[in-house]
Amino acid sequence: MNIKKTLLVLFISLINITFFQAQSVSGKILSTENLAIPYATIQIGEKHGTISNQEGDFTISTKGFAENEIVKISYLGFETKEIPLNKFISKDYILKERFDVLSEVYLTNKKLNVEEILQKVKDSISSNYNLDFKSQIFYRNTIVSTPKKMEFEILKASELSKSTIKTINSQFEDLQNFAVNKTSTYYKDILLNYAKLNDSIKINVTKATKLINQAKDKSTDKLQTDFIKIITKQLDSSSTYKLKSGLFKIEDSIKVDNVFKTKETPKTKEIASDLKVLLNKNAINENSYFSFLFNTSKNDYTLDGISYFNGNPVYKITFTPKRKSEKFEGVFYVNTKDFAVIKIDYNLAENRFGKRLNLKMLVGIKFIENKINGSVVFKKGDDNLYSPQFINIEKQQYAYLSRPLKFIKNVMSEDDEKTTFKFKFKVEATSSSKEELYFIENTTTNNTNFKEFLNEDEYQIESIEAYNPEIWKNYKIISPVESIKNYHLEDINI
Template identity: 35%
Template structure:
C-alpha cells in the first residue's frame, strides 16, 4: 500500500510540474503556416517571443489576470484566457490584419513614403535610447560548418619510408572522410545581464550557460590543420623540432608533437570578454551607432522606399514599408513597420539584395585563399516601454561565409641535414551562424551600480549531449526548434 501511494504521489507530482509549463504553437488562420516572432505577453511588461516555427513556452506562474495577449505585426491581436488556450489544445491561429491602404489613400491627407521616412529619421533620438541601461537577456547561438572539399596529403618526404608515407596518407584520408561526412552543428545558450554605460563601458554577468556539441566533432579550420600536422609529425623524428613554411610565409616558431602535451585548455571554460563582445555586437544592430541597421537602411542616398500597406494594430495605424538598394554601395532589401503615432520603427526585416555580398577576399591564385560573406539577414523587434522609449525585444542575426584554402605546407627540420616534408592542405566549404537575443527586462543603469559590479574573467559552460528543457524552466527563453530538440550528440 505504501509503495502504491508513493507511485501515485510521484505521478501527481510529474503532472503538476508539467502543468506549470505551457507549450503552444501559433499559425496563420488562412495559410496554416507557423508564425514566427509573435509576442506572447503574460503580464504588462513580461512575456516571450515565438520561435521560427511559431512555438512558444511560458510558465503559468508568470501569467497575470489568467490571460495572455498575442501580437504580431501584420496580424490582428488576440487575447486568450488560460482555459480558452487549453480548449484550443494550445494551437492558436491569428488572422491577418486588414489592408487599410486604400482607405488611407482616400482620406484627406495622402501618406507619402519619403515624408514618413523623413519623420522616422528626425525622431530616432527621441524614440530610442541605448546607453546607461541594464539588459536582462537570453542568448542562443547556432553554428554550422559544411565542407565541400577536403584534401590532405603528404606529397613527398626526404626521410619517410614508403610504408610510412602510405600509412600517413591513409590516416589523413580517413580524417578527411570523417570530416566530410560529419554533421557539425553547435548550440550555445546562456542567460545573464549586460550593463551598458556607453559603447566603451560595458560589463557582463552570466547566470547560466550550456552548450550542446559532440566533443569528438569539435572542429574548426584551425584545428583541422593542427590535427593534420600532428599526423605528419608522428612520422617525423619526435626528438627534433620543425619550422613550418606555407606558401610565401614561414612560421619561425618551432613545433613538435611533444608541444601538444603541455596544453592545459578547458574546452568548457570561455572568456567573459569574448561573450560580452558577441552579446554587445548583436545588441548594437538595434542601436543608433555605426553598426546599427536602423541607421543603415534609413540612408536615403542609398535606399528607395515603397509604402505597401497600412493596418490598424492594437488601435494604432502601422505602415508597412519595403526598401531596396538605390546605389551600388547599398546591400540590403527588406521591410520596416512604422507607427503613425510616434514614427518609430516597430520591426525591421533585412537581407542581402539579389547579387549583393559582404566582405570578400580573393587571393586564390596568389596565396590560395578566398573568402566571401554571402549571407547577412536579420529581424529586430522593438517594444514601447513605460517611458515611451522603444527598446529591443528580440534580435536575430544570421551570417554565412564561403571559404577556400589551398596551400602547400613544408616541414623543415631544425638540424644540419634540414630534412623536408612536403604536405598539401586544401579545404573548401561554407559556415553559417545564427545569433538570437531575447530581452526579458531593460532598466536604467546608474554609474555607481556599474562601477561596483565586478565582471568575472571566465564562465564554465554545462556541456550537454542533448537539449534539456528543465535547465531553463525558470527563465524566459526561446522555445527550442525541432532541430535543437531532436539533436542528440550521442548519435551524431
C-alpha cells in the same frame, strides 16, 4: 446537496487549484492559414513574457499569477489576442492578420509620403533609441558545416620513412572519407546578463550549454584540430619548431603540444565581441546594415499601407536597392506617433554579397558571405526609449584555403640535426550560422548600476549530446525547435 454532488464540487475545485499551480503552459502560435508565426510575443502582466520560436512554439511559466490575469499574444500585422489566465492552456493559438491601405485610415491632418516619413525617422533617432542598457539575454547560436573538398600533399619530410608517410596519407584519407560532403550541426545556448555604457560592455553568464555529438563533428575547427594531430604526432615533442606558411613566419618557437591547444574554459570577452558586432550591425544608424534608412537616393521605397501592433497603427514600407553600394531589400515598420522604426526584416538583394575576400591566387585564401537574412524588433521601455527585444540573423558562407605549412626544428646544440617537415593542404567548405538573441528585460544603464554590475572573465559551458528538457527547465529561453529536440536521432552519414 447530497454527498455525491458535494464530492463532485470538491473534485472540480481540486482540479482548478491544481491547474493554477501549474508551472508552465506550452503551445503554438499560428495564422488563420495554419502557418507558424515565429517570434510572436506572449505576455502575462506588464513584465513577464516570452517569444515563440521559429516554428511558432512557446513555453511560458504561469507560476504566481492570479487567475484573472490577462495573457496577451501579439505579433506585428496581426490582431492581439487576450486570454484570461484561467483559460490559457497548452494548445494552438490562432492570430488574425490585420492590414489596411492608407486610403482607409486617417492618421493625421496631412498624408505623409515615404520621404517625409523617413525624414521624421531620422530626426527622431536620438530621442527614440537607448544605446546604453542592461538586460538578461538568451543567446542561441546554430552552426552547420559541410566540407566540400580536402587535399593533402607531403612536400618534404627529413626524418620520415616511406612507411610513415604512407601511414600519414592513410590517416588523412580516413579523415577525408569521414568529412567530405557530410554535414554536421551544433547548437550553443547561453543565458547571460549584459550591460553597456558608452563603449564598455560587461557580461556574466548564468547558464550555458553546447549541444554537440563529438563523434559526428565535421566543423572546420574540429577538422583542423584532427589534421594537426596527424601531423604533430610525427614531430619531436621535446623540441621547439618554427612554423611558416609560405614566405610568412607564424611562430618562431612553438612546442608541438601547444599547437591548437584546447582552451580549458571559454572567455566572456568572446561573447562580448559577438554581441557588439550583432548590436552594431542591427542598430539604427548609417554604419549598420540599415543604411537604407538614410541613403534615400540609393533605394526605392513603397508605402504599402498601415499594419498594427498591439492595436496601434504603424507604417509598412518595403525597400529595394537601386545602387550597387546598397545591399539589402526587405520591409520595415514605423510607429505613426513617434516615428520609431520598431521592426525590420531584411535580406541580401539579388547579386549582392556580404563580406568578401579573394586572395586565392596570391596567398590561397577566399571567403564570401553569399546569404544574409535578418530580423530585428525594438520595444519601448519604461523610460519611453526603444531598445532591442529580439534579433535573428542567418548567414551562409563559402571558404577556400590552400596553404603550404612548414615545421622547422630549432637546433639547440651541436648534436641536434635541423629537420624540416613541409606539407600542403587545401580545404573548401560551406557553412551557415544562425544567431538568435532574446532580450528578456531591458533597463537604462547609468554610472552607478554599471559600476555595480558584476563582470566575469570566464564561464562554464556544459557539453551535451542529446536534448534534455530538464536542463533549461524554469529558465527564460526561446523554446527549442524540432531539430534540437531530435538531435540525438541524426544519422551519422547525414
